[in-house]
Amino acid sequence: MTLFDHFRRPLKDLRISVTDHCNYRCLYCMPLDDYVWFEKEELLTFEELTRVANVFVRLGVESIRLTGGEPLVRKDLHKLVQQLSTLQGLKDLSLTTNGALLAEKAGALKAAGLRRISISLDTLKPERFREITKKGNLEEVLAGIAAAQHAGFRPIKINTVIMRGVNDDEILDLADFARAQGLIIRFIEYMDVGNVTAWSLEKTVTKKEILQAIQSRYPVIETGRNANRAPAIEYHFEDGGKMGVIGSVTEPFCSTCSRARLTADGKMVTCLFATNGFDLKSMVRSGCSDEELTQTIIAVWSARVDRYSEQRWAAIASGAGYSPQNQKKIEMITLGG
Ligand code: SAM
Ligand code: SF4
Ligand code: SF4
Numbered sequence: 001m002t003l004f005d006h007f008r009r010p011l012k013d014l015r016i017s018v019t020d021h022c023n024y025r026c027l028y029c030m031p032l033d034d035y036v037w038f039e040k041e042e043l044l045t046f047e048e049l050t051r052v053a054n055v056f057v058r059l060g061v062e063s064i065r066l067t068g069g070e071p072l073v074r075k076d077l078h079k080l081v082q083q084l085s086t087l088q089g090l091k092d093l094s095l096t097t098n099g100a101l102l103a104e105k106a107g108a109l110k111a112a113g114l115r116r117i118s119i120s121l122d123t124l125k126p127e128r129f130r131e132i133t134k135k136g137n138l139e140e141v142l143a144g145i146a147a148a149q150h151a152g153f154r155p156i157k158i159n160t161v162i163m164r165g166v167n168d169d170e171i172l173d174l175a176d177f178a179r180a181q182g183l184i185i186r187f188i189e190y191m192d193v194g195n196v197t198a199w200s201l202e203k204t205v206t207k208k209e210i211l212q213a214i215q216s217r218y219p220v221i222e223t224g225r226n227a228n229r230a231p232a233i234e235y236h237f238e239d240g241g242k243m244g245v246i247g248s249v250t251e252p253f254c255s256t257c258s259r260a261r262l263t264a265d266g267k268m269v270t271c272l273f274a275t276n277g278f279d280l281k282s283m284v285r286s287g288c289s290d291e292e293l294t295q296t297i298i299a300v301w302s303a304r305v306d307r308y309s310e311q312r313w314a315a316i317a318s319g320a321g322y323s324p325q326n327q328k329k330i331e332m333i334t335l336g337g
Contacts, residue, residue: 002060003297005270005304012229012258014053014061017336018077019043020264022070024098025134028161031194031331038334043074044266048284050083052262053090055293059301061260063092067336069264072101078112085113094118096159096337100136102144106151117148118157118186123167124177132166145181157244158185162205171213179241186232186244192312192324193272193332199324201316207233207247214243229256252309260301263335268297271306272337273329 003011020038022030044052053064064084071077085093094116095109102119109117121141123129129138148156158178162168171187178185187210192199214220220235220243231253232244247253261269266281278300283293315322 001058003301005301007255007305007307009256009304010258011056011060011260011301013063013065014056014260014262015065015067015336016049016053016262017068017264017334018049018066018071018080019069019074020331020333021073022068022098022333023073023100024070024136026098027132027134027166028163028190028199029193029332029337030134031333035331035333038265042265044262044264044281044284046076046080046083048266048281049080049262050087051290052266052280052284052293053084054087055290055297056260057087057089059294059297062090063094064090065094065096065336067096069333069336070098070100071095072097072105078105078108078114081109081112081114092116096120097144098133098136099141099144099148101140103140103147106144106147106153110151110153114153116155116157117153118159119145119148120159120161121145121174122160122162123170124173125170128167145183149181155182155184155242158183159188160185161188161190162210163190164203164205166203168205168209168213171210172217175214175218175243178243179237182241184242184244186246188246189249191248191272191309193329193337195324195329195331201249201322204249206250207245208250210245211235225253225256229258248309250313252307252313254307254310257306260297261335263330265334267335268300269330269335270300270304271308272332272335273308274306274335275328275330277330277335 096118099119122132126138129136160174190204219238223234223236231246234244236242263277267277268280269277312322
């Protein structure tokens with residue numbers, strides 16, 4: 001079956017934040033000291049997650065991405081992968097990670113049935129890497145990429161957030177690195193996620209600027225969005241290989257957004273910029289039936305009217321002005337980037 005929201009957008013993808021905890025403190029993502037971390041008991045167990053995910057799949061979800069926070073800090077994540085990989089009707093199971101723990105975990109994840117991996121990497125300079133992530137070590141991530149390749153993940157995608165004045169001088173170096181390693185790099189416009197990341201429009205390097213930088217060295221041919229609903233617009237290098245750009249700010253794609261999110265504490269959220277979600281965990285823990293879960297998800301998705309990025313861009317383009325501080329959002333580590 002296919003479930004449609006108020007604007008006839010189908011529910012096809014589910015992002016699950018398996019934990020809000022993270023071993024990095026990236027400057028564009030991580031809330032500061034006022035954030036209250038979830039206790040272990042507040043997180044959905046693997047069994048609860050699998051049960052809820054199964055209901056989503058029966059409602060038409062084809063792909064699940066595990067994310068966070070940093071998903072690999074959740075103990076034994078491969079066991080969740082194993083459980084999810086048996087869901088009837090699920091076509092794609094993937095993971096987004098900062099890569100720090102991947103060297104030790106890539107093999108087990110592959111064996112458990114994980115299909116695809118995206119690894120975040122914003123710079124090839126060790127000192128800059130430490131400045132962006134606060135706690136990270138570039139060597140570990142490079143080792144994680146190598147381990148994922150060795151484990152047989154193909155293709156591996158690299159997620160790169162470009163911030164003006166931080167790493168916009170590395171667009172070509174990062175593209176060269178990805179091309180040399182056979183990785184698909186996706187450049188992401190810096191967004192105003194969460195509440196305390198000091199975003200401003202000036203710091204967003206636009207999709208157009210990113211493409212100009214790439215095309216100064218490599219001719220590329222645009223091939224569109226995967227399945228017409230992926231966030232990235234893909235490009236083929238004329239001499240082989242692919243890359244993508246996610247223009248979340250300047251070219252919003254809300255009209256094709258088919259993603260629901262499950263927060264680390266079990267809330268169903270229908271937009272990355274949402275201010276609240278529907279508490280499925282309470283339902284699950286008070287003994288509801290699968291049918292009750294199904295009807296709740298149908299009701300939440302059917303009523304969905306989210307189009308935050310389109311509204312933000314309309315406000316910016318009209319000159320009316322836009323201030324992210326006006327909106328108290330759920331933090332990205334809670335709801336899964
Ligand atoms: N910890 C994992 C990681 O970093 O890959 C998974 C969670 S992270 C929230 C998911 C993705 O969101 C990462 O690729 C990260 O670069 C991206 N992201 C975080 N904050 C962002 C922001 N302000 N703008 C654009 N992308 C952002
Ligand atoms: Fe952690 Fe990923 Fe956010 Fe960085 S982007 S702070 S690694 S959750
Ligand atoms: Fe989807 Fe919300 Fe992002 Fe628009 S702003 S693409 S509705 S998550």
